[in-house]
Amino acid sequence: MPKKQSISSLVNSLKEKKISVHELFDQFHKVAKENANNSYNLVLDPDYQKSNLEISQERYSNGKNLPLDGIPLGIKDLFCTKGITTTASSKILSNFIPQYESFVTQQLLNDGAIFIGKNNCDEFAMGSSNETSHFGPVVNPWKNKNSPTEKLVPGGSSGGSAAAVAEGSCVASMGTDTGGSIRQPASLCGLVGLKPTFGSCSRWGIVAFASSLDQAGPITNSVEDAAYILNSISKHDFNDSTSSNHPRDDYLKEIDKKLDHKIKIGIPSDYLKNVTPEIIAQIENTKKSLAGYDIEFVDVAFETTDYALSTYYIIAPAEASSNLARYDGIRYGVREEGGNLDDIYLNSRTSGFGDEVTRRILIGTYVLSAGYYDAYYRQAQKVRRLIKDDFQRVFQEVDFILTPTTPNEAFKIGEKLDPIAMYMNDVFTVPTSLAGLPGISLPSGLSANGLPLGVQLIGNYFQEKKLLQLSHLIEKELSFNE
Amino acid sequence: MSNNWEMVIGLEVHAQLKTSSKLFSSSPNLFGSEPNENVNFIDAGMPGMLPVLNWACIEKAIKTGFALNFTINKHSVFERKNYFYPDLPQGYQISQFEFPILSEGYLEIDQPDGNTKKIRIERAHLEQDAGKSIHDIDPKFSFIDLNRVGTPLLEIVSYPDLSSAEDVVNYMSSLRQTLMYIDVCDGNMQEGSLRADVNLSIRKPGGELGTRCEIKNLNSFKFIRQAIEFEFQRQIEVIESGGSVEQNTMLFDTSTGETRPMRSKEFSHDYRYFPDPDLLPVNLTDEQINQIKPSMEELPHQKIARYVSDYKIDKDISKIIIAEKENTILFEKMVNESDVNPKNIASWLVGDIFAFVKEKNLDVLNLLEYTKDITDLLKLISDDVISNKVGKEILPQVLEGKGKPNELVKKMGLEQVSNTDELEKIIDDALMGEEENIAKFQGGSDRVLGYFVGKCLKSTKGKGNPKLINKILLEKLKK
Numbered sequence: 001m002p003k004k005q006s007i008s009s010l011v012n013s014l015k016e017k018k019i020s021v022h023e024l025f026d027q028f029h030k031v032a033k034e035n036a037n038n039s040y041n042l043v044l045d046p047d048y049q050k051s052n053l054e055i056s057q058e059r060y061s062n063g064k065n066l067p068l069d070g071i072p073l074g075i076k077d078l079f080c081t082k083g084i085t086t087t088a089s090s091k092i093l094s095n096f097i098p099q100y101e102s103f104v105t106q107q108l109l110n111d112g113a114i115f116i117g118k119n120n121c122d123e124f125a126m127g128s129s130n131e132t133s134h135f136g137p138v139v140n141p142w143k144n145k146n147s148p149t150e151k152l153v154p155g156g157s158s159g160g161s162a163a164a165v166a167e168g169s170c171v172a173s174m175g176t177d178t179g180g181s182i183r184q185p186a187s188l189c190g191l192v193g194l195k196p197t198f199g200s201c202s203r204w205g206i207v208a209f210a211s212s213l214d215q216a217g218p219i220t221n222s223v224e225d226a227a228y229i230l231n232s233i234s235k236h237d238f239n240d241s242t243s244s245n246h247p248r249d250d251y252l253k254e255i256d257k258k259l260d261h262k263i264k265i266g267i268p269s270d271y272l273k274n275v276t277p278e279i280i281a282q283i284e285n286t287k288k289s290l291a292g293y294d295i296e297f298v299d300v301a302f303e304t305t306d307y308a309l310s311t312y313y314i315i316a317p318a319e320a321s322s323n324l325a326r327y328d329g330i331r332y333g334v335r336e337e338g339g340n341l342d343d344i345y346l347n348s349r350t351s352g353f354g355d356e357v358t359r360r361i362l363i364g365t366y367v368l369s370a371g372y373y374d375a376y377y378r379q380a381q382k383v384r385r386l387i388k389d390d391f392q393r394v395f396q397e398v399d400f401i402l403t404p405t406t407p408n409e410a411f412k413i414g415e416k417l418d419p420i421a422m423y424m425n426d427v428f429t430v431p432t433s434l435a436g437l438p439g440i441s442l443p444s445g446l447s448a449n450g451l452p453l454g455v456q457l458i459g460n461y462f463q464e465k466k467l468l469q470l471s472h473l474i475e476k477e478l479s480f481n482e
Numbered sequence: 483m484s485n486n487w488e489m490v491i492g493l494e495v496h497a498q499l500k501t502s503s504k505l506f507s508s509s510p511n512l513f514g515s516e517p518n519e520n521v522n523f524i525d526a527g528m529p530g531m532l533p534v535l536n537w538a539c540i541e542k543a544i545k546t547g548f549a550l551n552f553t554i555n556k557h558s559v560f561e562r563k564n565y566f567y568p569d570l571p572q573g574y575q576i577s578q579f580e581f582p583i584l585s586e587g588y589l590e591i592d593q594p595d596g597n598t599k600k601i602r603i604e605r606a607h608l609e610q611d612a613g614k615s616i617h618d619i620d621p622k623f624s625f626i627d628l629n630r631v632g633t634p635l636l637e638i639v640s641y642p643d644l645s646s647a648e649d650v651v652n653y654m655s656s657l658r659q660t661l662m663y664i665d666v667c668d669g670n671m672q673e674g675s676l677r678a679d680v681n682l683s684i685r686k687p688g689g690e691l692g693t694r695c696e697i698k699n700l701n702s703f704k705f706i707r708q709a710i711e712f713e714f715q716r717q718i719e720v721i722e723s724g725g726s727v728e729q730n731t732m733l734f735d736t737s738t739g740e741t742r743p744m745r746s747k748e749f750s751h752d753y754r755y756f757p758d759p760d761l762l763p764v765n766l767t768d769e770q771i772n773q774i775k776p777s778m779e780e781l782p783h784q785k786i787a788r789y790v791s792d793y794k795i796d797k798d799i800s801k802i803i804i805a806e807k808e809n810t811i812l813f814e815k816m817v818n819e820s821d822v823n824p825k826n827i828a829s830w831l832v833g834d835i836f837a838f839v840k841e842k843n844l845d846v847l848n849l850l851e852y853t854k855d856i857t858d859l860l861k862l863i864s865d866d867v868i869s870n871k872v873g874k875e876i877l878p879q880v881l882e883g884k885g886k887p888n889e890l891v892k893k894m895g896l897e898q899v900s901n902t903d904e905l906e907k908i909i910d911d912a913l914m915g916e917e918e919n920i921a922k923f924q925g926g927s928d929r930v931l932g933y934f935v936g937k938c939l940k941s942t943k944g945k946g947n948p949k950l951i952n953k954i955l956l957e958k959l960k961k
Contacts, residue, residue: 319759373756
């Protein structure tokens with residue numbers, strides 16, 4: 001793996017003129033351009049970014065640099081970027097150039113970040129292995145040391161983002177997480193992946209998958225880098241009705257601060273029922289690393305974990321089936337002609353959507369249909385409420401919850417053909433998403449095959465500051481970065 | 483035979499709200515712009531765009547709630563109604579379904595026998611209008627105008643309490659009047675600001691309800707009446723020839739005056755309603771609801787009651803005035819800025835002034851700048867400076883702004899002669915050589931008095947004050 005460079009060290013080097021903004025960009029652009037792992041749908045070249053690079057360099061020269069000035073970032077191809085093709089890795093949007101910038105990416109631009117390109121992802125963010133992309137699968141830069149020629153998945157749906165950071169083609173990448181799409185690929189690529197509280201980061205300008213679950217967040221090399229990005233993107237946005245006006249902290253400033261009271265971390269026994277010893281060892285390692293602190297670990301039990309995945313696979317497709325109705329080939333995107341209007345719809349959508357997206361539209365349409373709504377959608381909404389309540393019950397006893405991020409290490413491309421087996425990848429991340437809670441995946445160790453594994457730390461609503469403080473501590477103690 | 487049947491009608495009225503921007507976007511809510519001029523990224527259903535509720539629409543709904551005696555629900559939910567159509571860019575219409583903002587209201591309408599009838603209203607909910615598909619410009623292509631996309635609508639759904647075309651027209655016009663009074667809707671049916679779907683079934687008096695058909699999108703009182711009459715006869719014919727009415731959505735063909743099926747139930751859509759996850763439920767506090775109350779305009783029936791009790795104006799005349807909101811604005815301005823008896827103003831308004839407006843095809847509000855002149859004219863009459871007759875002659879010039887009433891009177895030499903000396907001389911002249919008639923009067927013939935008054939008026943060319951003439955004449959005759 002390439003040497004990891006933190007945002008703070010890069011900003012310092014730029015300030016001290018050890019490197020120029022252009023040189024830094026070129027360094028990452030060179031790797032991105034090779035696109036060895038297919039982690040980009042589109043790479044922006046230095047010519048395109050010329051004026052942005054110059055302005056950024058000028059600010060450094062004037063000593064007036066912005067928090068992310070000159071930092072090369074990858075952007076999941078789900079964020080609309082003004083004047084830059086945004087495809088959601090789908091054929092149906094393969095020619096779509098937005099005339100607007102998403103709220104989140106605009107914040108990053110406002111803070112001086114320079115975009116390297118648009119990261120590959122699962123089509124419309126539907127997938128857990130980045131194999132559903134119209135532009136082909138992304139390859140995990142990590143190799144199984146016992147079978148080094150195998151191509152492994154990076155996880156998904158933000159697989160291109162994770163692979164890009166791991167391969168060193170960008171410093172960090174913006175992902176989105178609906179049921180684990182930031183945390184799971186971060187875990188499979190040995191990175192930090194943060195899904196903030198639902199409502200922290202505006203969804204305005206992000207191609208919608210499941211509106212009540214979608215949330216933007218960073219995939220980074222370190223917890224500190226995640227704090228850098230979160231500081232930039234977590235803001236109230238009037239144009240997203242579900243954006244929260246809860247006050248935000250300076251997540252970076254206090255990241256080193258000692259936890260101010262005794263911390264209680266709950267470990268849910270029901271998450272560990274059917275996992276391998278290797279996965280359980282990740283939890284044990286994490287526990288051990290914190291032995292020297294005033295931290296107590298307690299067993300907790302959820303009553304709803306077994307229902308979370310089915311609940312998710314009703315609610316998310318239901319919302320998706322409606323959110324994706326606008327892709328009809330009429331106003332933008334790819335149109336397939338037909339003899340009449342219905343044929344245009346049928347041909348455009350049949351040809352424009354891949355199998356997994358089609359499957360979820362069908363599931364979503366089914367669960368919302370007359371006669372099935374009460375049995376599926378309404379029931380799922382009720383269970384979702386119980387899952388939220390279940391978390392709140394547990395948070396009365398503990399400050400954080402520690403779980404594995406995924407039930408397994410990165411698997412081979414093409415290995416999981418059964419959709420249900422694929423959906424099982426999200427079993428630990430989905431409950432957090434349904435509850436709208438913040439969750440972060442931290443690298444916790446390597447498997448017997450030399451592949452990264454991660455743990456997930458879950459906090460209560462808008463507890464990102466404490467979540468990052470504790471994560472920073474765990475990161476330091478596990479010394480995985482060294 | 484058809485008089486054995488009665489019709490049972492419920493109405494769904496779509497009222498476009500009079501707001502400056504759309505229900506969920508900041509695009510202007512305007513009629514008559516160039517195609518696709520008032521369309522932003524949200525309206526066009528671009529990827530990643532999100533709706534933001536325009537609070538003005540909630541306020542308009544609350545006002546409607548007060549005006550139509552609704553329960554204003556503190557909890558309402560926007561849902562998505564999913565279907566594909568090119569003038570529906572999102573692929574769904576945002577509407578309210580399970581939890582509408584207004585429930586259980588009513589409106590009272592006049593009946594031919596002078597009584598009123600209460601029409602119950604089941605619900606009213608907010609929703610987006612769709613765009614327009616234009617099929618008749620090109621033989622090969624259809625054109626889409628998205629200007630109307632996202633225009634706020636309030637759909638007002640009545641119970642089937644209406645039993646004739648007359649009822650429906652009364653209900654619709656009363657509803658229209660109310661919505662216009664409270665500034666919720668401009669009431670312009672030609673532009674589609676107010677449209678009705680008619681649900682009609684037939685039954686024998688006291689019998690069971692038949693299967694209903696829905697006639698879509700009627701945008702004039704004339705069409706509503708025609709469509710109901712046609713559909714009523716159609717259903718009777720179907721049943722009396724041994725058939726049964728199928729539940730259908732009907733289109734009204736304005737060129738033939740006939741209804742025909744648009745789609746039958748077997749092709750009906752499954753709209754897959756579910757709460758829109760992009761929007762929060764609308765939760766209102768008592769405070770938010772009551773805040774709207776002080777801004778409530780006086781309603782038509784409240785105005786009638788006030789005109790009758792405070793101004794002693796006849797109910798029928800009051801009704802004529804309140805028929806259009808503009809009339810009341812003109813009337814109340816004149817009442818407020820002068821001390822002329824409101825009853826007097828009212829009778830001039832519904833008489834000569836409305837006749838003038840009608841003749842010249844004017845907008846009533848054009849007269850607002852002459853209200854002072856009008857009341858000055860009425861004052862000249864009540865002060866006996868000019869006669870009623872002269873007043874009527876001058877009025878058109880006043881309404882056309884050709885001069886101030888007192889100047890016009892002077893210029894034309896039309897002041898009433900109220901000078902006693904002058905009148906005495908005129909009367910003396912009139913009585914000269916009338917000994918025979920004077921004797922008749924003194925002998926008890928009152929008719930002669932009218933003859934003398936007429937003679938005096940004639941010699942003053944109508945300018946003599948009739949009251950004074952009468953008085954002096956009597957004095958002289960009784961001597």
